[in-house]
Amino acid sequence: MKTKAKRSTICVQGGWNPKKGDPRVLPIYQSTTFKYDTSDQMGRLFDLKDAGYFYSRLQNPTTDAVASKIADLEGGIGAILTASGQAANFFALTNICEAGDHFVCSASIYGGTYNLFGVTLKKFGIDVTFINPNDTDEVIEKAFRPNTKALFGETVSNPTLEVLDIEKFARIAHQQGVPLIIDNTFPTPINCRPFEWGADIIVHSTTKYMDGHASAIGGCVVDSGNFDWAAHANKFPGLCTPDPSYHGLTYTETFGKMAYLTKATVQLMRDLGSTQSPMNAFLLNLGLETLHLRMPQHCKNALLVSQYLEANDKIAWVNYCDLPSSPYYELSKKYMPKGSCGVISFGLKGGRESSIEFMDSLKLAAIVTHVADARTCVLHPASHTHRQLSDQQLADAGIRPDLIRFSVGIEDPEDIIADIQQALDKI
Numbered sequence: 001m002k003t004k005a006k007r008s009t010i011c012v013q014g015g016w017n018p019k020k021g022d023p024r025v026l027p028i029y030q031s032t033t034f035k036y037d038t039s040d041q042m043g044r045l046f047d048l049k050d051a052g053y054f055y056s057r058l059q060n061p062t063t064d065a066v067a068s069k070i071a072d073l074e075g076g077i078g079a080i081l082t083a084s085g086q087a088a089n090f091f092a093l094t095n096i097c098e099a100g101d102h103f104v105c106s107a108s109i110y111g112g113t114y115n116l117f118g119v120t121l122k123k124f125g126i127d128v129t130f131i132n133p134n135d136t137d138e139v140i141e142k143a144f145r146p147n148t149k150a151l152f153g154e155t156v157s158n159p160t161l162e163v164l165d166i167e168k169f170a171r172i173a174h175q176q177g178v179p180l181i182i183d184n185t186f187p188t189p190i191n192c193r194p195f196e197w198g199a200d201i202i203v204h205s206t207t208k209y210m211d212g213h214a215s216a217i218g219g220c221v222v223d224s225g226n227f228d229w230a231a232h233a234n235k236f237p238g239l240c241t242p243d244p245s246y247h248g249l250t251y252t253e254t255f256g257k258m259a260y261l262t263k264a265t266v267q268l269m270r271d272l273g274s275t276q277s278p279m280n281a282f283l284l285n286l287g288l289e290t291l292h293l294r295m296p297q298h299c300k301n302a303l304l305v306s307q308y309l310e311a312n313d314k315i316a317w318v319n320y321c322d323l324p325s326s327p328y329y330e331l332s333k334k335y336m337p338k339g340s341c342g343v344i345s346f347g348l349k350g351g352r353e354s355s356i357e358f359m360d361s362l363k364l365a366a367i368v369t370h371v372a373d374a375r376t377c378v379l380h381p382a383s384h385t386h387r388q389l390s391d392q393q394l395a396d397a398g399i400r401p402d403l404i405r406f407s408v409g410i411e412d413p414e415d416i417i418a419d420i421q422q423a424l425d426k427i
């Protein structure tokens with residue numbers, strides 16, 4: 001698909017360009033392996049002298065087609081699919097951070113990412129400093145060290161719905177000579193394109209809106225091609241000095257702008273094997289074909305539901321970045337003028353007990369450990385994901401005991417509101 005096409009056209013037709021007699025629909029290349037005619041042909045692939053498929057742990061035509069659709073949607077030069085959003089974040093960081101390195105990260109991020117960075121990567125010798133994303137440039141810059149390799153943030157944080165000032169983060173990162181990595185899962189490229197605001201690398205949990213039907217776990221790493229690794233060669237030896245596992249090839253010299261993604265594929269994927277299966281990539285592609293239709297409906301429904309809740313006297317508070325009452329309203333309008341996403345959170349005046357009673361009374365909205373799905377779903381972090389914590393510990397973690405995370409689906413908004421209404425009536 002030519003990158004000139006509009007995003008909705010890329011959603012429907014991007015990635016897969018069938019030639020004469022090819023299947024019109026992206027086929028599932030359910031094959032681990034690919035055939036060659038001579039030993040030399042295969043050998044050249046292993047030396048990275050020729051490009052081609054040889055083993056689906058590294059690359060597969062189905063996953064590649066879907067990755068290239070997402071790259072086009074984000075306006076990047078390429079992408080790789082990973083087995084999950086967690087794997088995407090792991091790859092995005094460890095592709096440029098080694099033991100002894102450090103990176104700076106917004107504290108307003110998804111809990112799974114927080115654990116990956118703060119616990120598991122620390123065990124690998126990669127240190128992180130979590131910062132308040134609303135602090136000034138000067139305060140955030142103090143977190144940087146000579147061994148800092150990246151700055152990381154989420155466009156819209158899960159579940160606190162804080163909107164990141166991407167331009168500010170890009171300015172700070174580039175001042176420090178490191179790339180800005182953005183998790184763009186919640187808005188998707190339909191609502192926000194972080195590369196246009198200076199981000200260098202984008203990661204996604206494709207499990208959420210991109211798949212949209214809660215059928216396949218997946219992730220994606222997209223490169224803008226804008227960060228000049230070679231200009232900071234001393235910071236990024238993995239990209240700018242020879243790789244002994246490929247006879248001393250240097251990624252920036254051999255692959256230019258594709259250095260980052262090539263290293264992630266031929267070194268990290270080869271060694272860690274967290275690739276997305278062709279079957280899951282096929283399902284993800286079906287989701288992507290309607291992403292441009294679903295996102296506006298999620299945003300429209302979420303706004304209607306949050307306005308309804310704000311006007312209801314049993315509701316203590318509502319948090320949705322597209323409501324004028326949100327402290328993030330201005331940033332949301334700047335970065336996501338068409339709307340942010342379908343996730344909102346709120347609390348009931350009766351506190352934790354009422355929140356539980358309310359959720360148990362819902363009929364259309366299902367209690368599931370998921371967000372960003374076509375079906376409306378709901379979760380109570382204090383009873384589920386953060387269940388072991390006391391009210392005081394919850395407060396320290398920024399999770400109110402009464403917080404209900406409500407992921408507004410694409411059903412008729414009147415039915416969603418009627419369901420909330422009948423559940424509130426029981427309290």
Ligand SMILES: *Cc1c(COP(=O)(O)O)cnc(C)c1O
Nearest residue numbers: 084085086110158185205207218
């Ligand atoms: C869900 C999520 C992840 C993790 O993705 P998985 O596909 O569940 O591994 C990462 N970042 C954000 C913002 C998420 O919502």
